[in-house]
Amino acid sequence: MGFEMAEQYDVIILGSGPGGYVSAIRCAQLGLKTAIVERENLGGICLNWGCIPTKALLRSAEILHYAQHATDYGLKIAGEIEADLEAVVKRSRGVAKQLNQGVTHLMKKNKIAVHMGEGTLNGPTSLTVKGEKGEEKLSAKHIIVATGARARDLPFAKADGKRIWTYRHAMTPSEMPKKLLVIGSGAIGIEFASFYNDMGADVTVVEMLDRLVPVEDKDVSAFLEKAVTKQGMNIMTGAGVEDIKASDSGVKAKIKGKDGKVAEHEFSHCIVAIGIMPNTENIGLEKLAEMDRGFIQIDPYGRTKSKSLWAIGDCTPGPWLAHKASHEGVTTAEAIAQELGNKDVHPHPLNRDAIPGCTYCHPQIASFGMTEAKAKEAGYEVKVGMFPFIGNGKAIALGEAEGFTKTVFDTKTGELLGAHMIGAEVTEMIQGYVVGKTLETTEIELMQTIFPHPTISESMHESVLAAYGRALHI
Numbered sequence: 001m002g003f004e005m006a007e008q009y010d011v012i013i014l015g016s017g018p019g020g021y022v023s024a025i026r027c028a029q030l031g032l033k034t035a036i037v038e039r040e041n042l043g044g045i046c047l048n049w050g051c052i053p054t055k056a057l058l059r060s061a062e063i064l065h066y067a068q069h070a071t072d073y074g075l076k077i078a079g080e081i082e083a084d085l086e087a088v089v090k091r092s093r094g095v096a097k098q099l100n101q102g103v104t105h106l107m108k109k110n111k112i113a114v115h116m117g118e119g120t121l122n123g124p125t126s127l128t129v130k131g132e133k134g135e136e137k138l139s140a141k142h143i144i145v146a147t148g149a150r151a152r153d154l155p156f157a158k159a160d161g162k163r164i165w166t167y168r169h170a171m172t173p174s175e176m177p178k179k180l181l182v183i184g185s186g187a188i189g190i191e192f193a194s195f196y197n198d199m200g201a202d203v204t205v206v207e208m209l210d211r212l213v214p215v216e217d218k219d220v221s222a223f224l225e226k227a228v229t230k231q232g233m234n235i236m237t238g239a240g241v242e243d244i245k246a247s248d249s250g251v252k253a254k255i256k257g258k259d260g261k262v263a264e265h266e267f268s269h270c271i272v273a274i275g276i277m278p279n280t281e282n283i284g285l286e287k288l289a290e291m292d293r294g295f296i297q298i299d300p301y302g303r304t305k306s307k308s309l310w311a312i313g314d315c316t317p318g319p320w321l322a323h324k325a326s327h328e329g330v331t332t333a334e335a336i337a338q339e340l341g342n343k344d345v346h347p348h349p350l351n352r353d354a355i356p357g358c359t360y361c362h363p364q365i366a367s368f369g370m371t372e373a374k375a376k377e378a379g380y381e382v383k384v385g386m387f388p389f390i391g392n393g394k395a396i397a398l399g400e401a402e403g404f405t406k407t408v409f410d411t412k413t414g415e416l417l418g419a420h421m422i423g424a425e426v427t428e429m430i431q432g433y434v435v436g437k438t439l440e441t442t443e444i445e446l447m448q449t450i451f452p453h454p455t456i457s458e459s460m461h462e463s464v465l466a467a468y469g470r471a472l473h474i
Contacts, residue, residue, distance in 0.1 A: 007113075009035045011336055012127060012140040014119045014283070017044020018051075018322040019313030020146035021103050023329030028110035030337040030345065035138060036112055037119035037129050042103040044148055046322040048096050049168050054191055056092035057171065058360050061198035065362065072399055083199050085176045092171065121145075121284030124306040142308045142336045145296060146329065147283065149276035149314035154183070156243055157272075163246035165271045167192065177201045177269040181253055183241050185212040187359040189273030190224075194361035197233050204234040204267070206255060211237055213359060217371040217420040219386070219406060224422060227363055227402060244270060278315040292317070300349030302332035310336065324355055354437045358427040363403050366430035369418030369437065372408050381411040383443075385467025387459045389423045391474040394454040400424035405463040407433075414442030419460075429457050443468060 010032035013020045020036060021043065027034040041048040060083070066073075067081045107114050115138065117131020126139040151166035153159060161169045170192050178201060182193045185207040197203040205228075207214070211221040212228075212235065225235055238258040245252045251267045278294040289304040289311065290297040296304060296311040303310055310332045313325030327350060334347035359365040375382050389395035389403040403423015410417055419433040436446060443464055451461040465471045 007035075007136070007138050009033045009113070009138065009140040010340065011035070011142050011144065011333070012037060012138055013144045013146055014121075014127065015044060015146035015148055015279075015313070015315075016042045016103070016114075017146060017148050017313060017325060018046045019148075019325030019329045020044065020144070021106070021329075022326040023144055023146065023312060023333045024112045025106060025110050026330045026333035027336065028112050030333060030342060032333075032337060032340065034110075034112045035115060035140070036107065037115045037117065037127065037138070039116070039118045039131075041100055042107065042114070043096075043100045045150075047099045047103065049171060051322050052099055053092040053096040053171055054167070054195075055360055056095040057088060057195050058191065058362075060088040060091065061195045062362065065198050069399075083176075085173065085199070088199075089172055119283065121288060121309075123284075124288055124309040127284075141340065142310060144302070144329075144332055144336075145280075145283075145285070145289075145304075145309070145311040145315060146313050146325070147279040147315045148325075149278045149320060151272065152275045152277050154241070154244065154272055154274065157246070159272055160246060163251050163269055164244065165269060167271070167273065170196075170271050173269075177267075179250075179267045179269075180204070181206065181241075181251065181265070181267040181270040182273060183270065184208075184273035184275070185237075186215070186273060186275070187213070187357070189271065190228075190359060190361045192271050192273065193233060194228070197228070197231055198362065202234075203232075204236065204265070206239050206241055207235075207237045208240050209237065213365060215357070216359075216365060216367055217406060217418075218373060219404075220365055220367070220420050220422045223404065224361070224363070224365065227422075228361070231362070246270075276314065276320055280315050301335040301347055302328055303335070319355060319357065321355065321357065324350070327355075351438070354434055356430045356434050358430065360427060363400075363423050364426045365422050366426040367418065367420040368430060368434050369416070370408060371418060371420065372406075375408050375410075375417045380417060382417065383409045383411050383467040385409075385463040385465065385471070387462035387466050387471060387474060389456065389459060391462065392454075392456055392459045394456050394458070395424060397454065398424060398456075400456075403459075405459040407460075407463045407467055409443050409464075409467050414444060416441055416443070416446070419463075421460075423456070423459075425456055429460060432457065432460060 011027045012035045016038040024036045070077045115129045117129040129136040159166045180201045182205045240256045243254040251270045256262045288306045312328035314320045334345040356368040386406045390401045395401045406420040408418040446464040
């Protein structure tokens with residue numbers, strides 16, 4: 001098919017992850033003729049290999065944990081409780097498949113053309129798709145790059161899927177690890193450490209920086225380390241893996257400890273969770289966009305240096321989170337619609353101060369905004385409130401009294417600068433603070449808000465009160 005016969009769209013989106021497919025839906029809602037190009041699975045990594053199936057795995061591990069601790073709740077379960085790894089993985093894949101089918105339905109419902117295959121840009125308004133149908137040429141007034149990212153390999157050891165795993169291998173394991181090494185304690189690393197620990201593996205976590213989940217507030221990191229150590233994990237912070245050798249029988253790793261000494265340790269398997277690399281090579285971006293370490297540089301609306309080329313999600317600067325990608329997808333769709341003459345849309349650039357982060361280890365972590373240390377570094381005089389779950393009636397009733405809520409305020413204005421939570425169901429609660437931030441709340445509005453009783457969310461209220469010396473239940 002020649003270029004002159006190329007199928008013409010208003011917008012083509014390269015990649016169908018939570019950034020790409022959401023952007024496509026918003027483009028279609030705004031009356032734009034929209035196409036999406038996907039080389040693997042609709043829904044991208046998040047739905048198929050990331051956020052969603054990992055939560056299904058973690059839910060199975062959580063149920064196992066509760067079953068093993070049934071006596072804590074006055075219950076007796078007869079017989080031995082065993083984890084069927086194959087069945088746990090099968091359930092997780094079923095959840096992913098259901099959501100993939102849901103995205104397929106949304107594409108049809110919104111009349112979005114789907115071109116399956118590998119997409120390569122020919123310029124800022126055209127691309128070639130190589131797929132099962134052969135080669136297709138597509139063109140559009142605007143193109144959005146939403147190609148996402150992949151796991152970063154160690155420089156001295158490539159993941160083989162047998163002994164050395166990335167998150168994808170860890171989600172569909174061929175066998176249960178007996179002794180597992182997890183390299184990296186960010187969200188992906190610590191979630192898999194939590195899952196396999198609950199499933200019965202002997203887990204060691206190695207973190208190069210001086211604390212677990214290093215992007216979180218230091219009080220959260222300290223609390224998590226105590227909790228997971230109590231659960232039986234071996235935690236090595238300020239440590240680095242110098243070399244890995246995999247064999248048919250396991251993994252030998254040379255680990256440099258805090259004391260600078262290198263020792264060899266043996267494991268059955270290893271998960272590498274040391275960050276991501278953007279999927280931006282060999283797709284024709286070189287002359288079309290400014291790049292920094294492979295990430296596409298964009299303005300607050302997602303525009304690259306080429307007027308009709310846009311980018312969103314994990315192929316752009318972080319944080320690399322699905323909900324950030326979706327938000328950017330909507331913003332960029334609206335900015336394109338506005339550029340094509342729609343005066344009724346008002347795109348909203350991303351507010352980086354109001355992006356929540358959630359980690360689904362046990363206990364859960366949720367946060368947004370500045371840590372106490374970052375706020376002080378930025379020159380703020382702060383008021384900080386902390387409220388432990390041991391003072392919360394619902395947490396005690398649930399048997400989940402481990403955790404706390406911490407809030408950080410600007411002393412001068414009362415502005416909520418950040419919130420940091422660890423404990424049961426905190427990932428479901430952090431949004432309350434983020435809504436407050438979006439509405440430019442101060443401590444006064446939060447103090448005057450009526451929180452329902454009994455709920456763990458009352459700890460959010462008490463934390464705000466504590467920042468101003470007014471906590472009621474501690």
